[in-house]
Amino acid sequence: MMIRLNDLYLCIQGEGCLAGTPMVLIRLHGCSVGCPFCDTKETWANDEENRVPDLHQAQADPSKWCEMEASDVAIAASEIRQGAKWALITGGEPADQDLHQLVACLNACGFLVAVETSGTATGHMGAGVHWVCVSPKLGMPGAKPVLPEVVNTANEIKMVVGKPEDVTKLEDLLERSSFKGTVCLQPMSTNPEATRFCISTCQRKGWRLSLQTHKWINER
Ligand code: SF4
Numbered sequence: 001m002m003i004r005l006n007d008l009y010l011c012i013q014g015e016g017c018l019a020g021t022p023m024v025l026i027r028l029h030g031c032s033v034g035c036p037f038c039d040t041k042e043t044w045a046n047d048e049e050n051r052v053p054d055l056h057q058a059q060a061d062p063s064k065w066c067e068m069e070a071s072d073v074a075i076a077a078s079e080i081r082q083g084a085k086w087a088l089i090t091g092g093e094p095a096d097q098d099l100h101q102l103v104a105c106l107n108a109c110g111f112l113v114a115v116e117t118s119g120t121a122t123g124h125m126g127a128g129v130h131w132v133c134v135s136p137k138l139g140m141p142g143a144k145p146v147l148p149e150v151v152n153t154a155n156e157i158k159m160v161v162g163k164p165e166d167v168t169k170l171e172d173l174l175e176r177s178s179f180k181g182t183v184c185l186q187p188m189s190t191n192p193e194a195t196r197f198c199i200s201t202c203q204r205k206g207w208r209l210s211l212q213t214h215k216w217i218n219e220r
Contacts, residue, residue, distance in 0.1 A: 001102070002067045003070050003097060007026075007027040008059070011088075012214060014219065015186060015214070017133070019210070021086055024086070024111070026088065026094075029091070030043065030091070031093040037188055051064075052065070054066055071105045074102065081111075089129075094115055094116070095120075107128060114132070115132050117132070117150065118135060118136065119151055134151055135186075158184045159183070167185070184207065184210035
C-alpha cells in the first residue's frame with residue numbers, strides 16, 4: 001500500500017502525555033481541515049507539482065512529498081531509530097490515509113506506534129495503534145466534523161487553546177463523548193496570555209498543561 005509522505009526524522013516528542021520520549025516522526029502528506037493557525041500548511045495539498053520521486057527529495061523542501069510503500073516507510077524509520085521505541089504518525093491529517101498496513105509494518109519492526117489526528121478521519125482505527133492523541137480541530141474552514149468514535153477511543157485529547165471559547169468548545173465535545181483518557185491544554189503559539197489561561201484552567205479542571213518543549217531546544 002502506498003503512503004503519501006512528507007517527512008521522516010528522529011525527534012524528541014515535545015508535546016502532550018508522551019513529551020520527552022524519543023520517536024521517529026513520520027509526517028504524512030495531505031490535510032483538508034484548514035486550521036488558520038496550522039504550522040504545517042505546506043502539507044495540505046496533494047498537488048502533483050510538488051510530488052517528488054523519493055523521500056530524500058521530499059525531505060529537502062517542506063512543500064514536497066512522495067509516495068512510498070508502507071513497508072519501505074517502516075524500513076526507513078528503522079534505519080534512523082537508534083534507541084527509539086516509538087514511531088509517531090502525524091501530518092497533515094494522517095488518518096485521511098488507511099494506516100493499517102503502515103502500522104502493521106512498524107509493529108513488525110518492533111515499534112510502538114502513536115498517531116496524532118484532528119479527529120476528523122478514521123484511517124487509524126482498528127490498526128493496532130498503541131497511543132492515539134486527538135487534537136480536535138473544531139469549527140475550522142474545512143468544515144470537517146470531529147468524529148465521536150475517534151474521540152471516544154483516544155488515549156489523549158490535546159486541545160490547542162488561543163482563547164476561552166476554545167475551552168468551551170472542548171467542554172461541549174467532552175460532554176457529548178465517552179472519552180476517558182487524559183486532557184491536555186496547549187497554549188496556541190506559546191502566547192503568554194493563552195498560557196496563563198491554560199494554566200488556570202488546568203488547575204481548575206485537573207487537566208494537564210502541554211507545552212511545545214521541542215521549540216525551547218530548537219528541535220523540530
Ligand atoms: Fe494543520 Fe493539523 Fe489543522 Fe490539518 S488538522 S490544518 S495539519 S493543524
